[in-house]
Amino acid sequence: xxxLKSVQLLARNGKKIAAIKELKDRYPGxxxxxxxxxxDGLEGGELSIESAEAFLNKLPKLxxxxxxxxxxxxxxxxxxxxxxxxxxxxxxxLVFIIICLLMYIxxxxx
Numbered sequence: 211x212x213x214l215k216s217v218q219l220l221a222r223n224g225k226k227i228a229a230i231k232e233l234k235d236r237y238p239g240x241x242x243x244x245x246x247x248x249x250d251g252l253e254g255g256e257l258s259i260e261s262a263e264a265f266l267n268k269l270p271k272l273x274x275x276x277x278x279x280x281x282x283x284x285x286x287x288x289x290x291x292x293x294x295x296x297x298x299x300x301x302x303x304l305v306f307i308i309i310c311l312l313m314y315i316x317x318x319x320x
Contacts, residue, residue, distance in 0.1 A: 214252065214259045221253035229253075239269035
């Protein structure tokens with residue numbers, strides 16, 4: 211609650227950008243638009259500190275939830291599973307060479 215109180219004080223003192231930066235630093239899972247909306251609400255009094263804190267505590271802690279599994283070369287985030295496969299380009303190169311040779315032979319006979 212003290213965290214959001216300092217954000218509210220920054221916003222009310224005309225330092226909105228600093229308030230948004232502080233909010234994004236404390237809650238890394240929040241987007242820029244949502245952070246701006248919360249700061250605007252705290253500044254004008256339309257949003258209470260308790261309701262803002264309840265919303266922010268529901269956000270996933272992205273910095274803690276990202277894992278890296280080096281054996282499978284996959285990154286796991288709370289919302290998605292991104293897989294980067296290591297492609298073996300040797301087979302693709304071999305197929306390309308065979309196709310080029312076949313085309314060369316075909317055009318030589320024509």
